[in-house]
Amino acid sequence: MDGKLLLYLGVLIIGIIIGSKDLFGTKVYSKLDKGQTLSVLGLLFVMGLRIGLDKKIVASIGTIGIGAGLVAIMTVGFSILFVWIGKKLFLEKSLKKVEVRDNEY
Amino acid sequence: MSINILIAIVLGVLAGVFVAPEWIYAYTGTWVDIGLCLLLLFVGMDIGKSKNVVQQIKEIGYKALMVPIMVALGSIVGGMIAGVILGFAPHEGGALGAGFGWYSLSAVMLSQYSSELGALAFMSNVLRELIAIMIVPLVAKYIGYLEAVSTGGATSMDTTLPVIAKSTDSQTAIISFITGITLTILTPFCVSLMMSFH
Numbered sequence: 001m002d003g004k005l006l007l008y009l010g011v012l013i014i015g016i017i018i019g020s021k022d023l024f025g026t027k028v029y030s031k032l033d034k035g036q037t038l039s040v041l042g043l044l045f046v047m048g049l050r051i052g053l054d055k056k057i058v059a060s061i062g063t064i065g066i067g068a069g070l071v072a073i074m075t076v077g078f079s080i081l082f083v084w085i086g087k088k089l090f091l092e093k094s095l096k097k098v099e100v101r102d103n104e105y
Numbered sequence: 106m107s108i109n110i111l112i113a114i115v116l117g118v119l120a121g122v123f124v125a126p127e128w129i130y131a132y133t134g135t136w137v138d139i140g141l142c143l144l145l146l147f148v149g150m151d152i153g154k155s156k157n158v159v160q161q162i163k164e165i166g167y168k169a170l171m172v173p174i175m176v177a178l179g180s181i182v183g184g185m186i187a188g189v190i191l192g193f194a195p196h197e198g199g200a201l202g203a204g205f206g207w208y209s210l211s212a213v214m215l216s217q218y219s220s221e222l223g224a225l226a227f228m229s230n231v232l233r234e235l236i237a238i239m240i241v242p243l244v245a246k247y248i249g250y251l252e253a254v255s256t257g258g259a260t261s262m263d264t265t266l267p268v269i270a271k272s273t274d275s276q277t278a279i280i281s282f283i284t285g286i287t288l289t290i291l292t293p294f295c296v297s298l299m300m301s302f303h
Contacts (some may be wrong), residue, residue, distance in 0.1 A: 007138075007142065008141065008142070008145055008262070008263060011142045011145045011146050011149065012145045012146075012148065012149040012152075012282065013149065014146065014149060015145060015146040015147065015148060015149015015150045015151075015152070015153060016149040016150070016152050016153040017149075017153060018146075018149070018150050018153060019149060019150035019151060019152060019153020019154040020153035020154070021153075029150070029154060032147055032150060032151060033271075035143075035147055036144065036147045036148070036151075036267060036270070036271055037109075037271065039140055039143050039144045039147065039267065040110075040144065040267045040268060040271060041109060041110070041113045042113075042140055043137065043140040043141065043144065043264075043267065044110055044113040044114050044117065044238065045113045045114070045116060045117040045120075046117060046133050046136050046137055046140065047114065047117060047137065047264070048113065048114040048115065048116065048117020048118040048119075048120070048121065049117040049118070049120055049121040049125060049129070049133060050117075050121065050130065050133045050134075050137070051117070051118050051121060051231070052117060052118040052119065052120060052121015052122040052123075052125070053121040053122075053125060053127060053129065053130045053133070054121075054130070057227075057228070057231065058122060064221075064224055064225050064228050065228065067187075067191045067225055067229075068225055068228035068229035068231075068232050069229075069232055070187045070190065070191065071183075071184055071187040071188070071191075071198070071201050071202065071225065071229035071232075072229045072230070072232035072233040072236055073187075073236065074183035074184065074186055074187035074202070075179070075180040075183040075184050075187070075201075075202045075229070075233055075258070076183070076233055076236050076237060076240070076255075076256050077183060078179035078180065078182050078183030078186075078202075079175070079176045079179035079180050079183065079255040079256060079258065080179070080244060080248065080252045080255050080256060081179060082175040082176065082178050082179030082182070082255070083171075083172055083175045083176060083179065083251050083252050083254070083255040084248065084249065084252050085175070086171045086172070086174075086175035087171075087249065087251055087252075090168055090171050091168055091171060091251070
């Protein structure tokens with residue numbers, strides 16, 4: 001995990017440097033969005049493939065699926081709720097300031 | 106986007122169950138790594154292109170940590186409630202939620218206490234990742250960008266990051282990465298903390 005985290009961080013930083021220095025022409029950047037979409041879908045297909053190939057996961061879907069589904073829905077739901085509350089309590093002012101400056105650009 | 110995401114995952118699962126030979130599994134980890142690196146490069150280029158992103162992050166400052174902290178609290182509370190409904194003790198449910206989507210680690214840690222809890226941790230956190238990937242575009246559109254980050258938990262720095270970056274903006278993509286790293290660090294600590302009430 002640690003090695004991969006460093007790899008991901010490194011690649012992200014390289015991307016930021018490439019983007020900020022405008023190393024490629026505008027043609028490349030206009031295709032960024034399409035590249036991202038294709039990579040996301042390809043990645044998700046492989047993720048699905050890994051789940052399908054893992055007999056342990058496939059077998060456990062039936063037995064503990066409902067309980068696991070409930071835990072997953074509750075954790076996602078409460079994460080959304082808590083961040084929404086946190087945003088209202090702590091971030092509203094900062095975000096408004098950033099939005100105002102964004103509009104000035 | 107949500108429909109395409111669902112189609113890609115379902116096709117992948119069906120291919121895995123019915124078509125693909127088992128030996129392919131050994132290579133899929135490398136494919137995922139290559140795909141993720143490619144995506145993170147694209148996301149990075151997108152972030153670098155928007156000149157005022159770093160300035161915006163400075164503006165928000167320590168408050169960027171609000172997201173992972175609230176996600177941690179929300180996940181644990183949600184897990185506790187679900188756990189109690191399923192007949193587990195509150196701290197066991199809290200430990201399930203404290204996996205924050207990092208299924209391999211939380212499952213291994215909880216299987217030391219009970220294999221049922223371990224299996225449930227594995228499955229619920231796999232499902233959390235899948236649910237997150239599917240609903241991020243909808244949450245971003247109808248609720249908010251930071252709420253979209255919250256869905257993936259610890260995976261918001263890798264597997265759900267591309268979908269978050271695609272559905273939100275560069276500033277949120279950076280917050281997503283920070284959230285993922287923070288929750289990844291918090292996962293082993295929070296799972297152990299919950300199970301210390303055992």
